[in-house]
Amino acid sequence: MTSVATGADLQGLEQELLASIAAAGDLAAIEQARIAVLGKKGRIAELMQTLGTLPAEQRKGFGQSVNEIKARVSEALEARKASLEGDALSQRLVNERADVTLPVRPGAVADGRIHPVSQVYDECVEIFADMGFAVAEGPDIETDDLNFTKLNIPPEHPARQEHDTFYFRPKEDGSRLVLRTHTSPVQIRTMLAQKPPIRIIAPGRVYRSDSDQTHTPMFHQIEGLVIDETTHMGHLKWVLEEFCKAFFEVDEVKMRFRASHFPFTEPSMEVDIGAEAIGKPGQWLEILGCGMVHPNVLRNCGLDPEKYQGFAFGMGLDRIAMLKYGLTDLRAFFSGDLRWLRHYGFSVLDVPTLSGGLSG
Structure with missing residues (x-):
């Protein structure tokens, strides 16, 4: 892999990863995206494994580029996860309602007697x-x-x-x-x-x-x-x-x-x-x-x-x-x-x- 080809590949990979994160529609999907990108067998880990195959003069630059991609992808994951959690909470508030007029269920305090x-x-x-x-x-x-x-x-x-x-x-x-x-x-x-x-x-x-x-x-x-x-x-x-x-x-x-x-x-x-x-x-x-x-x-x-x-x-x-x-x-x-x-x-x-x- 040449340095020019590697740089193009990295740029394309980053766009692909960011697109998959943006496409995640719920918390389960964002978790799958996280594993696919940052997991032990994820795309970032695969890139780091190729570091040893590069010429010595390219390793430093390649490693720095991969770490920068990892940081931006991680930031995008957290932002998307926070957004999905907010959406999930809003949906729960709409669907889950408590009738505060119902009587309190008797418990240990009600059962005990002086x-x-x-x-x-x-x-x-x-x-x-x-x-x-x-x-x-x-x-x-x-x-x-x-x-x-x-x-x-x-x-x-x-x-x-x-x-x-x-x-x-x-x-x-x-x-x-x-x-x-x-x-x-x-x-x-x-x-x-x-x-x-x-x-x-x-x-x-x-x-x-x-x-x-x-x-x-x-x-x-x-x-x-x-x-x-x-x-x-x-x-x-x-x-x-x-x-x-x-x-x-x-x-x-x-x-x-x-x-x-x-x-x-x-x-x-x-x-x-x-x-x-x-x-x-x-x-x-x-x-x-x-x-x-x-x-x-x-x-x-x-x-x-x-x-x-x-x-x-x-x-x-x-x-x-x-x-x-x-x-x-x-x-x-x-x-x-x-x-x-x-x-x-x-x-x-x-x-x-x-x-x-x-x-x-």
């Missing part, structure tokens, strides 16, 4: 946090001292008996651990750890040896504690009234405070609400116990009852969940029945807020 107890837990935290209460937690396994003694519960009290409390085996020193029977030990731990003012709620699991339609060996409580120098029973009544109005999502709620007795509060009261709050007028429903913290409890925690005073209250999360959402059997809460959970559970997107509504 347990009513977890929902009520979050509702209570939302309400009390808005009042300025902090959330305090403690262990499920407690000492007899924190669960009973420091709460002014005497040794002969029925709550200490084994038919009501789950005890562990005695230690070598005679002390015993228990599964906490209430979350009141969290109140004790808080008073021992920090000085007033104190304003906490203590939600969590508690354990008692009891089981029937309205009682289970494990259930959930939420307790509240306020300690400072000026808190009085009027504050307690206001907090409970505001909680009930927010929790049952009503503008007004009737409340009845009945005298009672708890070792850790004096005076002590049980609280009933008018069943109008849950759509059952003419009835009273007991929902919680409360009272002013007993001076002995303050002394047991190193606080001077002549200086500090406060109130405490406690209620069952499971019970108020049953009242609000019309659940009749507490045992179903812990049965693990997916049918029950799908019926009574809440969407994961139903996050309770005071502004948006607690129950979604």
Whole structure:
């Protein structure tokens, strides 16, 4: 191959290649053109293989010419490919349409359910946090001292008996651990750890040896504690009234405070609400116990009852969940029945807020 003939051949080849690229009508055709031109067995590769057959003085010029053709052909390929991709996208936009009015297909988020107890837990935290209460937690396994003694519960009290409390085996020193029977030990731990003012709620699991339609060996409580120098029973009544109005999502709620007795509060009261709050007028429903913290409890925690005073209250999360959402059997809460959970559970997107509504 002479240098003149080679130059003419190269010029003709370039025109041929560019014409084939321009003629490609879709992305599949442009890919075939690319392979035919730039592939391992393509036209450019064939030209480079002839480089060794040329005289030494022609190789440099020939190789430079082939590389220049390769660059221009590659540029033409990319340009044509981009043009065809744009055309393909435009065609898809014309042919493929989505009906945005169709309902969203249910998926994992729609299938999952929040347990009513977890929902009520979050509702209570939302309400009390808005009042300025902090959330305090403690262990499920407690000492007899924190669960009973420091709460002014005497040794002969029925709550200490084994038919009501789950005890562990005695230690070598005679002390015993228990599964906490209430979350009141969290109140004790808080008073021992920090000085007033104190304003906490203590939600969590508690354990008692009891089981029937309205009682289970494990259930959930939420307790509240306020300690400072000026808190009085009027504050307690206001907090409970505001909680009930927010929790049952009503503008007004009737409340009845009945005298009672708890070792850790004096005076002590049980609280009933008018069943109008849950759509059952003419009835009273007991929902919680409360009272002013007993001076002995303050002394047991190193606080001077002549200086500090406060109130405490406690209620069952499971019970108020049953009242609000019309659940009749507490045992179903812990049965693990997916049918029950799908019926009574809440969407994961139903996050309770005071502004948006607690129950979604």
